[in-house]
Amino acid sequence: MTIEIRSAPHIKAPRNVAMIMRHVVFSLMPVCAFFVYQYGLSALASLLVVTGSCLLTERLFVKTGTQAGDISDFSAVITGLLLALSLPPAFPLWMGAVAGFVAIALGKALTGGIGFNVFNPALVGRAFVQAAFPQAIATYSPSFLPGRFSEFVPSSLAWPLMQPADLMLWLKVKQLDALAAATPLARWKFEGVLAGAEELLTSLSGHMAVGPSPLLILLCGSYLAVRRFLDWRIPAAILGSAGLTAWLLFALSPERFPNPFFMLFSGGLILGAVYMATDMATSPVTPKGMWVYGALIGLLTVIIRYYSGLPEGVMYAILIANAATPLIEKVTQPTPFGKSALAKIGHAKRGASYPLHPGYISREEAHAVTPKKRFLWNKPKRDERHKPGEHR
Amino acid sequence: MKLVSWFRGEAFQRGVHPPSCKLTAHTRIRRLPFPPRVIVPLSQHIGKPPRPIVKVGQEVVRGQPIAKAEDWLSVPHHAPVTGRVEFIGLKPGMRGPWVESIVIRAHPGATQEDLWGEPRDLSGASAQEILQAVWDTGMVGLGGAAFPTHAKLSVPQQAKVHTLVVNGCECEPYLTCDHRVMVEQSDDLIRGIRYAMRATGARRAIVGIEDNKPDACDAVRAAIARAGTLPEGEIHAEMVPTKYPQGSEKMLIMALFGVEIPAGGLPVSLGMVVNNVGTLAALGRLLPVGQGLTERVVTITGPGVARPGDYIVPIGTPLSFILDFAGAFDAQAKEVILGGPMMGQAAASLEVPITKGISGIVVMRAQDMQLDRERKIYPCIKCAQCVESCPMGLNPSMLGMLAAKREYDLMGSRYHLGECFECGCCSYVCPSNIPLVQQFRVAKQILREKAVARKSS
Numbered sequence: 001m002t003i004e005i006r007s008a009p010h011i012k013a014p015r016n017v018a019m020i021m022r023h024v025v026f027s028l029m030p031v032c033a034f035f036v037y038q039y040g041l042s043a044l045a046s047l048l049v050v051t052g053s054c055l056l057t058e059r060l061f062v063k064t065g066t067q068a069g070d071i072s073d074f075s076a077v078i079t080g081l082l083l084a085l086s087l088p089p090a091f092p093l094w095m096g097a098v099a100g101f102v103a104i105a106l107g108k109a110l111t112g113g114i115g116f117n118v119f120n121p122a123l124v125g126r127a128f129v130q131a132a133f134p135q136a137i138a139t140y141s142p143s144f145l146p147g148r149f150s151e152f153v154p155s156s157l158a159w160p161l162m163q164p165a166d167l168m169l170w171l172k173v174k175q176l177d178a179l180a181a182a183t184p185l186a187r188w189k190f191e192g193v194l195a196g197a198e199e200l201l202t203s204l205s206g207h208m209a210v211g212p213s214p215l216l217i218l219l220c221g222s223y224l225a226v227r228r229f230l231d232w233r234i235p236a237a238i239l240g241s242a243g244l245t246a247w248l249l250f251a252l253s254p255e256r257f258p259n260p261f262f263m264l265f266s267g268g269l270i271l272g273a274v275y276m277a278t279d280m281a282t283s284p285v286t287p288k289g290m291w292v293y294g295a296l297i298g299l300l301t302v303i304i305r306y307y308s309g310l311p312e313g314v315m316y317a318i319l320i321a322n323a324a325t326p327l328i329e330k331v332t333q334p335t336p337f338g339k340s341a342l343a344k345i346g347h348a349k350r351g352a353s354y355p356l357h358p359g360y361i362s363r364e365e366a367h368a369v370t371p372k373k374r375f376l377w378n379k380p381k382r383d384e385r386h387k388p389g390e391h392r
Numbered sequence: 393m394k395l396v397s398w399f400r401g402e403a404f405q406r407g408v409h410p411p412s413c414k415l416t417a418h419t420r421i422r423r424l425p426f427p428p429r430v431i432v433p434l435s436q437h438i439g440k441p442p443r444p445i446v447k448v449g450q451e452v453v454r455g456q457p458i459a460k461a462e463d464w465l466s467v468p469h470h471a472p473v474t475g476r477v478e479f480i481g482l483k484p485g486m487r488g489p490w491v492e493s494i495v496i497r498a499h500p501g502a503t504q505e506d507l508w509g510e511p512r513d514l515s516g517a518s519a520q521e522i523l524q525a526v527w528d529t530g531m532v533g534l535g536g537a538a539f540p541t542h543a544k545l546s547v548p549q550q551a552k553v554h555t556l557v558v559n560g561c562e563c564e565p566y567l568t569c570d571h572r573v574m575v576e577q578s579d580d581l582i583r584g585i586r587y588a589m590r591a592t593g594a595r596r597a598i599v600g601i602e603d604n605k606p607d608a609c610d611a612v613r614a615a616i617a618r619a620g621t622l623p624e625g626e627i628h629a630e631m632v633p634t635k636y637p638q639g640s641e642k643m644l645i646m647a648l649f650g651v652e653i654p655a656g657g658l659p660v661s662l663g664m665v666v667n668n669v670g671t672l673a674a675l676g677r678l679l680p681v682g683q684g685l686t687e688r689v690v691t692i693t694g695p696g697v698a699r700p701g702d703y704i705v706p707i708g709t710p711l712s713f714i715l716d717f718a719g720a721f722d723a724q725a726k727e728v729i730l731g732g733p734m735m736g737q738a739a740a741s742l743e744v745p746i747t748k749g750i751s752g753i754v755v756m757r758a759q760d761m762q763l764d765r766e767r768k769i770y771p772c773i774k775c776a777q778c779v780e781s782c783p784m785g786l787n788p789s790m791l792g793m794l795a796a797k798r799e800y801d802l803m804g805s806r807y808h809l810g811e812c813f814e815c816g817c818c819s820y821v822c823p824s825n826i827p828l829v830q831q832f833r834v835a836k837q838i839l840r841e842k843a844v845a846r847k848s849s
């Protein structure tokens with residue numbers, strides 16, 4: 001009999017990188033499906049082309065050995081889907097392909113592949129096209145257009161290196177309200193029109209151009225958070241801080257600033273908070289760091305939206321916070337067990353004398369703290385036997 | 393999150409929940425027959441190895457001292473079988489390198505009764521006398537640390553001990569020897585606790601038992617009731633929520649009292665002494681009869697074992713004999729783990745013997761390990777699972793990255809590498825399969841060597 005010698009631990013939790021990524025992709029499926037339902041063929045083509053471009057690029061770099069990781073780990077799919085969801089639904093397909101290439105090549109492969117990226121690849125891709133094609137990225141097509149499943153929005157099929165056909169003209173020809181082709185944020189910023197709650201939440205009413213449904217994203221994100229595939233602290237911190245900042249400003253001058261609800265549910269804030277900012281490689285690993293990081297993103301988003309020329313602020317807020325992540329992590333290292341303020345005061349050294357320590361429980365106190373009281377919430381598990389080999 | 397773990401009723405923050413796989417929790421402890429020869433390594437515990445006091449060719453009876461303690465952190469050994477000393481010299485040890493051992497060939501008709509030692513009355517003994525008696529048994533921590541028990545029970549002069557914490561948290565998956573000891577030897581355990589309380593001066597003992605073994609808790613409570621009011625003080629049995637690594641004394645004290653032992657400090661600075669249930673039950677059995685430790689309860693289990701169970705095994709029994717007896721060879725055993733699967737060590741050879749500190753033998757088959765081999769190692773994706781699970785509150789992700797860059801000094805000075813007690817939670821959860829604990833072990837070793845070099849230069 002030959003035996004093997006490996007090092008402890010000899011068992012392993014069933015989770016691996018591909019599995020985590022797969023779950024994120026699964027959770028994105030309902031969001032994508034609804035996106036396609038909203039915008040029809042154009043959105044579907046956009047999702048496919050951008051994701052395909054990401055996958056091809058990833059394959060290219062993995063094959064040439066420029067980056068670590070593997071095409072089978074699904075991380076490029078996530079990048080592609082998120083990038084497509086953050087672009088306007090009828091974004092010209094060739095530009096989408098460029099965005100996908102840039103996202104993987106600049107955002108990921110350049111720094112060494114999965115885990116080594118500093119910036120969220122999807123946002124790198126989006127930032128690039130935002131700079132390169134500012135006009136196309138500001139052009140939203142309205143949702144629920146009649147005939148959206150039988151024909152493309154013309155801008156989708158623009159020739160490479162050409163500017164897309166004018167969406168407004170096309171809408172006029174189809175006798176639709178051209179106003180609807182501006183996002184709620186842009187309408188508020190440039191025209192001073194506030195969208196209502198119902199429109200924002202469900203994106204079901206009229207021909208609004210609101211992008212993927214925020215409610216659905218929240219729902220899918222909660223699934224991930226419950227299964228612990230993403231850290232709930234980051235979205236909580238972002239939404240909390242954005243909501244708080246917006247509410248403060250709203251309270252100061254309600255006529256200049258929109259209500260916090262509008263802030264939270266318009267534009268890409270929810271998508272950014274749930275799926276982009278929680279990108280593992282570019283967010284801090286320390287729990288305290290996650291709060292700081294999230295709070296920073298929330299604050300920056302509101303400030304950019306209010307005080308810059310851009311209607312949308314989430315993307316830059318997350319990219320800035322990505323850059324700050326190493327610093328945030330550095331100052332928010334967890335406190336090791338036994339080094340908390342309480343334990344530190346009477347720090348006892350091995351072999352030295354044993355001073356009584358403030359955490360010292362006298363006999364009387366110890367009797368008062370009966371251990372049982374602390375575990376009211378915990379119900380004993382009676383029979384927790386597992387089959388052999390159940391672990392991996 | 394403190395709030396989250398409080399709400400869930402968890403005893404301490406972080407930690408992991410590996411599937412428990414306790415196959416042998418409801419089978420009685422059985423006795424293993426004598427092997428043809430036993431191999432007693434001299435160094436079975438933390439501290440200096442004792443000096444042999446028998447010669448090759450000498451006849452020994454079971455229970456007779458065969459090695460004498462040299463100094464305070466050393467314990468004597470007793471002959472596990474009646475027989476003849478065949479060889480004193482180097483034999484393969486469990487860690488790979490050869491170690492000084494005494495080999496005894498058993499007489500074919502040898503009985504399992506201890507022939508050495510005589511009953512004595514310890515009821516009026518002072519703390520010093522009890523400590524001496526504990527030392528004479530050659531007892532070490534049977535939970536796996538193998539720290540000499542008399543040293544653990546002796547309280548430094550400046551310190552005052554009020555509580556004896558008895559560790560009944562067998563948190564390693566598969567292992568059930570402490571569980572069975574609590575169920576079947578609860579009266580011995582109470583007796584052992586009383587000795588330990590007298591040795592340390594503690595007026596109260598708390599047995600912390602994880603809530604996945606309610607029958608053990610019931611048995612211990614029944615034994616406490618049978619013992620009635622004790623002159624030593626009171627004994628309680630308390631359930632704590634199940635979680636790995638609660639078997640660590642720091643985590644157990646946190647779970648029971650909600651206080652942190654200061655980093656670098658010992659439980660005694662909080663007025664507590666921690667001992668394992670197996671150790672105290674063995675003391676309760678050995679002290680009144682004046683015998684030494686010649687056997688221990690070992691869990692022999694795992695998917696590669698046909699007849700898993702808890703066995704009383706003579707110290708020094710070779711692994712191959714035990715595995716044969718438990719039916720491990722029929723089942724394509726592939727890896728033999730000494731101890732539990734989270735912290736245990738893979739046996740380097742099947743000729744190595746059971747020592748005082750081995751609480752379990754877990755045998756894995758090839759197919760149980762298959763998936764592991766298919767898994768490739770990814771770069772750290774910073775998923776924070778390891779940070780979330782490290783019971784010591786370290787940042788294994790950062791430590792791992794520094795280890796890859798060989799920044800060992802930084803790991804020690806800024807990121808508290810010294811606090812890591814190699815529980816393996818971080819490696820267990822890491823989805824990238826990064827061998828974090830192994831890296832930390834190497835790093836700690838290098839730091840130790842550097843410190844030694846600095847001192848000597």
Ligand code: SF4
Pocket residue numbers: 781782783784785786788811812813814815816817818819828829832
């Ligand atoms: S092995 Fe060390 S670093 Fe890893 S979880 Fe355990 S204590 Fe933390």
Ligand code: SF4
Pocket residue numbers: 285771772773774775776777778779788789792818821822823824825826828
């Ligand atoms: S668990 Fe592994 S992959 Fe995740 S942060 Fe820790 S070291 Fe990195």
